Amino acid sequence: MKVKVFQDAQSIAEYTADQIQKLMKRKPECVLGLATGSTPVPTYREMIKRYEQGKLDFSQVKTYNLDEYLGLSKENSQSFYYFMWENLFSKINILKENTHLPSGTEADMESYCKVYEKQVEQSGGIDLQLLGIGNNGHIGFNEPEENFSQHVHIVSLTQETIQANKRFFENVQQVPRKAITMGIETIMKAEKIILIATGKAKAKAVYDTISGPVTPWCPASILQRHKDAEILLDLEAAALLKDENINC
Numbered sequence: 001m002k003v004k005v006f007q008d009a010q011s012i013a014e015y016t017a018d019q020i021q022k023l024m025k026r027k028p029e030c031v032l033g034l035a036t037g038s039t040p041v042p043t044y045r046e047m048i049k050r051y052e053q054g055k056l057d058f059s060q061v062k063t064y065n066l067d068e069y070l071g072l073s074k075e076n077s078q079s080f081y082y083f084m085w086e087n088l089f090s091k092i093n094i095l096k097e098n099t100h101l102p103s104g105t106e107a108d109m110e111s112y113c114k115v116y117e118k119q120v121e122q123s124g125g126i127d128l129q130l131l132g133i134g135n136n137g138h139i140g141f142n143e144p145e146e147n148f149s150q151h152v153h154i155v156s157l158t159q160e161t162i163q164a165n166k167r168f169f170e171n172v173q174q175v176p177r178k179a180i181t182m183g184i185e186t187i188m189k190a191e192k193i194i195l196i197a198t199g200k201a202k203a204k205a206v207y208d209t210i211s212g213p214v215t216p217w218c219p220a221s222i223l224q225r226h227k228d229a230e231i232l233l234d235l236e237a238a239a240l241l242k243d244e245n246i247n248c
C-alpha cells in the first residue's frame with residue numbers, strides 16, 4: 001500500500017483525476033468503482049471539468065457503486081443513486097445503462113445481493129475502485145466486526161456511522177439503519193484501489209488502517225494486503241502518521 005500526503009483536498013482530486021484520465025486513455029471501456037460521501041466530491045468536480053475541456057470521454061465507461069441505504073428510493077434526495085446523478089452522472093457523457101448502483105428497495109433484498117454481486121462480476125472486473133473511509137474505518141458500508149465480509153450483503157449501521165451521516169438528513173431518526181454494500185472481498189478484487197481521506201475526523205481511522213494490524217475491527221486495514229492500493233491524505237488526515245509510514 002502506498003501512502004501519499006497532499007496539501008489539500010483539491011490536490012488530491014487533481015491527482016486522482018490524473019489516474020482516471022490515464023486509465024481511460026489506455027482503456028476507454030474501463031470499469032470504475034465509485035463511492036459516495038463528501039470525500040469524492042472534489043474528484044467528481046475535477047472529472048466534470050476535464051470532461052467539459054474535452055479531456056475525458058465517458059461514452060464507453062461503466063461504473064459500479066459500492067453501496068446504498070435500504071428503503072430509500074432513487075428519487076429520494078438522500079439516496080446514493082440521487083447523489084451520483086446530482087454530483088457526476090448528469091454532468092458527463094456516461095450512458096445511463098452503463099451506470100450501476102445497488103438498489104435499496106427490492107422486495108427480497110437477500111436474493112438481490114446475489115444479483116448485484118453477479119453484475120459486478122460480469123463487468124469483467126473493476127479497473128479502479130475509489131473509496132472514502134468512515135470515522136470508524138469502514139469502507140463502503142462494511143462496519144467494524146468480527147470477520148471481513150465477502151460478497152454484497154445487508155448491514156446494520158453502527159451508531160457511530162448513523163451519527164456521522166445524520167448531517168445529510170433533517171434529523172437522526174431519518175437516517176436509515178440498514179444498507180446494502182459490496183463486501184470486502186468484492187472490493188479487494190479491483191485491479192487498483194484509491195482510498196481518499198481528508199479532515200481531522202479521519203486521522204485515527206487512517207492511523208489504524210496504515211499502522212495498525214490487519215483486522216476486521218478496522219475494515220480499511222485489509223488494504224495493506226492489496227497489490228495496488230494508494231491512500232491519499234490531506235495534512236489533517238495524516239496528522240497521526242509517522243514519516244516512515246508515508247511514501248511521498
Ligand SMILES: N[C@@H]1[C@@H](O)[C@H](O)[C@@H](COP(=O)(O)O)O[C@@H]1O
Nearest residue numbers: 035037038039132133134140141
Ligand atoms: N458509505 C459511505 C462511505 O462509502 C464513505 O466513505 C463514508 C465517509 O463519508 P464522508 O466522505 O462523507 O466522510 O461514509 C458513508 O458511510
